[in-house]
Amino acid sequence: xxxxxxxxxxxxxxxxxxxxxxxxxxxxxxxxxxxxxxxxxxxxxxxxxxxxxxxxxxxxxxxxxxxxxxxxxxxxxxxxxxxxxxxxxxxxxxxxxxxxxxxxxxxxxxxxxxxxxxxxxxxxxxxxxxxxxxxxxxxxxxxxxxxxxxxxxxxxxxxxxxxxxxxxxxxxxxxxxxxxxxxxxxxxxxxxxxxxxxxxxxxxxxxxxxxxxxxxxxxxxxxxxxxxxxxxxxxxxxxxxxxxxxxxxxxxxxxxxxxxxxxxxxxxxxxxxxxxxxx
Amino acid sequence: xxxxxxxxxxxxxxxxxxxxxxxxxxxxxxxxxxxxxxxxxxxxxxxxxxxxxxxxxxxxxxxxxxxxxxxxxxxxxxxxxxxxxxxxxxxxxxxxxxxxxxxxxxxxxxxxxxxxxxxxxxxxxxxxxxxxxxxxxxxxxxxxxxxxxxxxxxxxxxxxxxxxxxxxxxxxxxxxxxxxxxxxxxxxxxxxxxxxxxxxxxxxxxxxxxxxxxxxxxxxxxxxxxxxxxxxxxxxxxxxxxxxxxxxxxxxxxxxxxxxxx
Ligand SMILES: Nc1ncnc2c1ncn2[C@@H]1O[C@H](COP(=O)(O)OP(=O)(O)OP(=O)(O)O)[C@@H](O)[C@H]1O
Ligand SMILES: [Mg+2]
Numbered sequence: 090x091x092x093x094x095x096x097x098x099x100x101x102x103x104x105x106x107x108x109x110x111x112x113x114x115x116x117x118x119x120x121x122x123x124x125x126x127x128x129x130x131x132x133x134x135x136x137x138x139x140x141x142x143x144x145x146x147x148x149x150x151x152x153x154x155x156x157x158x159x160x161x162x163x164x165x166x167x168x169x170x171x172x173x174x175x176x177x178x179x180x181x182x183x184x185x186x187x188x189x190x191x192x193x194x195x196x197x198x199x200x201x202x203x204x205x206x207x208x209x210x211x212x213x214x215x216x217x218x219x220x221x222x223x224x225x226x227x228x229x230x231x232x233x234x235x236x237x238x239x240x241x242x243x244x245x246x247x248x249x250x251x252x253x254x255x256x257x258x259x260x261x262x263x264x265x266x267x268x269x270x271x272x273x274x275x276x277x278x279x280x281x282x283x284x285x286x287x288x289x290x291x292x293x294x295x296x297x298x299x300x301x302x303x304x305x306x307x308x309x310x311x312x313x314x315x316x317x318x319x320x321x322x323x324x325x326x327x328x329x330x331x332x333x334x335x336x337x338x339x340x341x342x343x344x345x346x347x348x349x350x351x352x353x354x355x356x357x358x359x360x361x362x363x364x365x366x367x368x
Numbered sequence: 369x370x371x372x373x374x375x376x377x378x379x380x381x382x383x384x385x386x387x388x389x390x391x392x393x394x395x396x397x398x399x400x401x402x403x404x405x406x407x408x409x410x411x412x413x414x415x416x417x418x419x420x421x422x423x424x425x426x427x428x429x430x431x432x433x434x435x436x437x438x439x440x441x442x443x444x445x446x447x448x449x450x451x452x453x454x455x456x457x458x459x460x461x462x463x464x465x466x467x468x469x470x471x472x473x474x475x476x477x478x479x480x481x482x483x484x485x486x487x488x489x490x491x492x493x494x495x496x497x498x499x500x501x502x503x504x505x506x507x508x509x510x511x512x513x514x515x516x517x518x519x520x521x522x523x524x525x526x527x528x529x530x531x532x533x534x535x536x537x538x539x540x541x542x543x544x545x546x547x548x549x550x551x552x553x554x555x556x557x558x559x560x561x562x563x564x565x566x567x568x569x570x571x572x573x574x575x576x577x578x579x580x581x582x583x584x585x586x587x588x589x590x591x592x593x594x595x596x597x598x599x600x601x602x603x604x605x606x607x608x609x610x611x612x613x614x615x616x617x618x619x620x621x622x623x624x625x626x627x628x629x630x
Pocket of ligand 1: 383384385390392410411412413414415416417418419542575
């Protein structure tokens with residue numbers, strides 16, 4: 090059945106995502122060399138037994154830097170997605186629930202933020218706030234919460250007038266109880282899928298800002314920053330670009346495919362299907 | 369006749385549809401006696417569901433007053449609203465749509481019991497099963513999602529949820545129109561039985577006069593947001609005064625095919 094295939098795909102990509110998270114988490118404990126230790130006798134070495142990916146222009150182990158860089162890139166993206174998911178959803182739900190002028194103001198603000206190209210706005214905000222990982226996260230959060238607000242709002246509006254919400258009122262629920270017990274659980278699906286697909290987008294954002302020198306500062310290993318460091322020597326020593334590039338490529342691909350399969354899994358609501366999963 | 373359990377006076381609601389104003393409920397007044405079954409009949413779009421929403425406080429009226437047991441409940445909110453729903457419950461037209469699609473039927477019933485403090489935590493399961501049993505369902509139905517039972521069973525479950533609080537007044541808005549004919553009869557006889565057992569008043573809303581007249585003591589005929597004729601069911605049926613009632617009776621009532629949906 091097509092349904093089983095969807096489920097298998099989802100399981101495979103969840104497993105791969107978890108593997109990447111585990112690698113990122115454990116990375117610093119398993120790498121062969123100190124990612125920050127420069128060794129000027131070992132500058133720009135080709136891959137060897139001691140340095141599996143070779144070394145960079147300061148003689149640092151590229152393999153260790155790529156593995157340790159995963160932590161910064163991936164977990165800052167995750168944190169970012171968490172922040173914008175919660176903030177955007179809260180704004181969208183509050184705005185659609187309150188209605189009236191508050192709703193209008195919220196939606197105008199999201200319109201304005203949405204009207205700017207994300208990265209351009211992010212660069213502007215980062216330029217204003219200055220570099221550093223925290224500022225990069227704040228910056229990206231500022232420009233990307235809007236789609237959650239929009240989506241949450243439209244979800245709530247679609248659910249609000251349904252008979253089961255009226256029935257929930259008759260069942261003695263107060264306004265907040267209806268939001269948390271009935272509206273949010275039914276509105277979550279598309280929001281969660283968006284969040285899953287956003288992990289990759291945010292990785293590009295973090296790496297992109299770092300590449301531009303507006304994110305993580307050297308010598309901290311981070312994939313985007315490593316790309317920037319390797320840029321000048323990339324013709325002679327392609328490894329300095331190749332390995333972090335491949336790491337970015339693979340992890341973004343895995344997270345995107347994970348988001349995709351999650352969407353497929355949740356998309357067609359089949360009551361019979363959900364029942365099977367219940368104890 | 370004693371004090372009416374519910375009384376409405378001059379309820380009005382106007383909707384704006386494009387440039388047109390639709391007077392969905394246009395000065396409706398009526399009363400319901402304790403324990404009686406009051407019928408509301410009328411064609412599609414005449415404002416029956418809107419009136420039901422006003423009476424149950426699901427929507428605010430533009431003007432008019434609703435009294436429950438002599439107390440003005442027109443503006444109740446919060447705590448007062450919960451006390452109100454302890455006495456007034458409603459069952460909807462589409463039984464499946466009236467349950468949260470993610471919650472098992474038993475969970476939805478449990479929610480009512482918990483919100484109104486009607487069952488101890490430890491006795492919850494027994495109370496749910498009792499409510500289901502009352503409408504002729506088994507505990508096993510409580511373990512299913514609303515989409516996993518038949519329409520008739522789901523409507524029974526909706527009735528179970530509504531009468532679980534032992535309301536004084538139950539509003540049934542076209543509770544049989546989503547069901548096929550044999551199931552309709554079952555639901556109606558179930559309603560009758562529950563009304564007798566629990567001694568509650570019922571407002572039975574339907575577009576089907578033949579169904580309403582065999583079931584209700586008094587009825588009101590609605591047309592374009594107004595109650596155009598009202599009286600004891602037998603009387604209205606035997607000696608209809610208003611043209612619209614005669615139309616409904618002669619079952620020549622032309623159901624407008626292009627009528628705007630609810
Ligand atoms: N939320 C709304 N916004 C705008 N117009 C509405 C709204 N609800 C109802 N109406 C309009 O008010 C009128 C009465 O609607 P209502 O649903 O009360 O009729 P009804 O008698 O219950 O009809 P039916 O038998 O089809 O259920 C209709 O013309 C409908 O289009
Ligand atoms: Mg209706």
